[in-house]
Amino acid sequence: MKFNKDDSFMPKKQKQGIIFFIGIGLGVAIAIIVIIFSYFSNTGTAEFNESDILYSVNKDNSEGNNNKKYEERDYPSKTKRTYNPFPFNPNSITKTQLIEFGLSEKQASNIVNYVKAGGKFKETQDLKKLYCMTEDLYKAMSPYVRIPNQNNKEARKDNDNTSTSTNNIPKPFPTKPQIILDLNQSDSLDLQALRGIGPSFGKRIYVYGKKLGGYVEIVQLKEVYGMTDTLYNSIIQHLKIENTNPKKININSATIKELSSHPYIDFYLAKAIIKLRIELNNYKSLDQIRPIHILDQKSYEKLIPYLEL
Structure with missing residues (x-):
């Protein structure tokens, strides 16, 4: 069998494809060699740039991940916060009361959550341990902190300081002024x-x-x-109690709403009082409400001081 000169083992297009890919491979290899050569000839610069890039990436990631935290964090404001101070025990005060004191919602939550998690304030300075506690906030709160055990310790300390070295018998605690x-x-x-x-x-x-x-x-x-x-x-x-003359309700003119607003009168008793008032064409004396069947003697005696005609 004979073959023509133009005949070959591979088609022409396939040969061209192989040559093309070989060319690309050589180009990539040359590029890699150039990069490696450049790296080893400029090691100091490469390491410096890598460090800078790594720092920048970490910084960006940190800022991105913590952006919300920074927005929520309570930094001291340029405008001084005003407070409405009152004495309080940090171990029992509520979030609402702390906000009324003048704290932000985040600061109040921080204190309350610390106690809920089992934390306990033993002395005023324990407030400084909290993440939310700034110097200004501590100055505003510390004079109003009332911790029973701390007060007892301070009283004992004062008592010990006044005892003399020649007398080991402890002196009695000073009695507080009688509050009436x-x-x-x-x-x-x-x-x-x-x-x-x-x-x-x-x-x-x-x-x-x-x-x-x-x-x-x-x-x-x-x-x-x-x-x-x-x-x-x-x-x-x-x-x-010096004044035993309380505010009174006129049972001949009061509405159901007015009567039932008193702690001793519920809606049903208020309704019964008005119903009997209509039947009697107004009350002539307070004891006329006594027959109301849902009003027992004890409740009647408690209620009478608050009624009038």
């Missing part, structure tokens, strides 16, 4: 002077007194939500 508050004239801040009464409880006692129209007996404090016998017994010796 008029229950109807004291606001929530005044009430915080009593041991065991914090901002929340002081406000609760004050608000309940306003709803009543004024306290007529100190024993009514037992009706305040959260009042325990122990706390009640510890504060009654520091309280008095």
Whole structure:
């Protein structure tokens, strides 16, 4: 069998393709050699540039990942924050009360979450451990911190300092001035002077007194939500009521809404009082409400001081 001269083992186009790819391969190899040569001849510069690039990348990544954190973080403002200070125990104060004091929501959350997680403030300086605590904030808060155990330790320390070296018998703790508050004239801040009464409880006692129209007996404090016998017994010796003439409700003109706004009168009793008033064509005496079947004797006696014709 004979072959023509133009005949070959591979087609012409396939040969051209192989030559083309060989050319590309040679070009890449030359480029790699040039890069390697350049690297080893300029090692110092290459390392410097790599360091700069790595720093820049890390910096950009850090800024990108933490951008939100920076926006949320509480940095000291150029405008000085104003505070509404009041005495408080950092181990029991609420987030709402801290915001009322003048803290930001993030700062208040930081303190409250520390306590919820099991942290405890044993002394005023423990506040400095918190992430949110700036120098200005500490100066604003520290004079109003009231931690019972810390106060006892300070009292013992003062007592020890006054004892003489010739007398090892400890002197008794100095007694605090006797505090007597008029229950109807004291606001929530005044009430915080009593041991065991914090901002929340002081406000609760004050608000309940306003709803009543004024306290007529100190024993009514037992009706305040959260009042325990122990706390009640510890504060009654520091309280008095000089004015026992509370704000009264006229049962001949009051509406259901006005009557039921009093802590001793619910909606059903208010409705019964008005129904009987209509039947009697107005009350002639306060004891005419006594027959109302949902009003027991004890409730009647508590309610009478707050009613009038």
